[in-house]
Amino acid sequence: MIERPTDKVKYVQRIRRPDGTVDLYFRKGGHREGPLRSADGSPELQAEVNAILSRLARTQAAQTPKAGTVGGAIERYRKSADFIGLALSTQVEYGRLLKEIELDVGDVRLAEVDKSWVRDLRDLWAPRGHKATNDRVQMLKNVLKPAVEDDRIKTNPFSGLKKLAPPHDADEVNLAWTDEEVDAFIALALKRNMPGLARAVALGRWGGFRRGTICNIPLSARIIAQDDDGLAQRRLYWTTEKRKVLCDKREDSRLSAFLESTPAKALTIAYNQRGHPWKVRALNQAVTRLAIALAETKRARPNLTPHGLRHARGLELAYAGASDAEIMAQLEHTTERAARIYRRQAERRRMADSGQDRVDNVVALKAERKRSSNGA
Incomplete structure (x- = not known):
């Protein structure tokens, strides 16, 4: 008692x-x-x-991390508006990285942070893999940004620092899906009675959404509005999960046709086998399982990921001649960096095809001259 x-x-x-x-x-x-x-x-x-x-x-x-140390800067970042404004799932992932960085270098004083220190730290993290290393360097950059801006760190220690490159034999991260792979995946998902998973892939490919939005975008985000001529059109209107950017775009006709042909069994557009919204990890696992099955039968390349669907949409926009601003609006980007990458990749493909056209013309011309010579 x-x-x-x-x-x-x-x-x-x-x-x-x-x-x-x-x-x-x-x-x-x-x-x-x-x-x-x-x-x-x-x-x-x-x-x-x-x-x-x-x-x-x-x-x-x-x-408690001492003021004037990397650990103190991490604690300050955790309480910042930049961190609090992130999606909850992103906060959890960032929190894991912040804890690891604090254990590694939390006691280091800000006065000791310079270019050589950051470079040595990057190399120390390198055995963990290029993506894990680059993620930690970027997180550390976010943490130390205020200290750089207010001159507690005298010079920007990240200026000129290159990302850790992947091994030469590494697979491309988040491969952009081909249309044939998308069609094969959707057909297999429907065959296995998984329309909610097929809808998730459709949202990624023809909506260009990130995984967080795919998991959470509700049926109510599909609205009927009027175009400039007063005609009804289907639009997607929603605030995205990661960056809290407004999505307000006309729905791709391929996405509209597919969603109309599959059942809506949940309050969200995509759903799992129980008719509930997807969790990001569960969606990753479901896509991986079916992608492996497709790869085993040579209908898809190995290592396809949900984020690769977004890349496919970005490249499609760039190939179609969309501007950086148009790509940003379609994919809910907050900067032009990713849009420029898609546009450069599309331009490289066009230039490569143009170069092959020139080779084809020369080969055809030589063949024609040879036939003419033999005929004479």
Whole structure:
């Protein structure tokens, strides 16, 4: 039985035992300690509680990152508007990286951070893989940005720092799906009675959405609006999960036709086998399983990912001649960087095809001359 203290000693809790005796415990938040040595109502009780409070304060101070260190900058970043404004799933992933970085270099003073230190740290992380390394370097850059801007770090230590390149024999990350692979995947998903998964792939390929949006975009995001001529059109209107960017675009006719041909079984456009919204990890796993089955029968390349569907949409826009601004609006980008990448890839393909056309013309011309020579 727990009794309320009567002597006003804060954080003291009384527990009465079956034999009538009373034990005293210290309780603050999740910390519990006792039984206490001091007698109930004695002057020594407050002194014992004060000693415990002092010890807890010292422990907390030792665990709290010191100001002027990388750990202090990490703690400040966790409380910043930039971090709080991220989607919850992104906060969880970033939090994991921040914890690892704090364990590695949290005690390093900001005065010690310079280009050579960052370069050495990147090389130290390199055995973890190029993506893991680059993710950590980018996270550290986000954390230290305020310190660079207010001159606590005198020069930008990330200026000129190159990303860690993948091994030469590594597969391309997030391959852009071909139309044949999309068609094969959707056909297999429908054959296995997984229309919600097929819808998820359709949203990625013909809507260009990130995985978080694919998992959460509701049926109500599909609205009927009027175009400039007053004619009805289907539009997608939603605030995306990751960057909180407004999506307001006409629905691709291929997506419209597919969604109309498949059942809507949930409040979200895409759904899992139980008719519930997808979780990002579960969606990744479901796509991987079917993609592996397609790869085994040579109907798709290995290592297809949901994000590769978004790349396919971006390249399609670029091949069609869309501007950077148009690509940004379609894919809900906040910067032009990704749009420029898609456009450069499309331009390289056009130039490569143009070069092959020239070769084909020369080959055809030589063949024609040879036939003419033989005929003479």
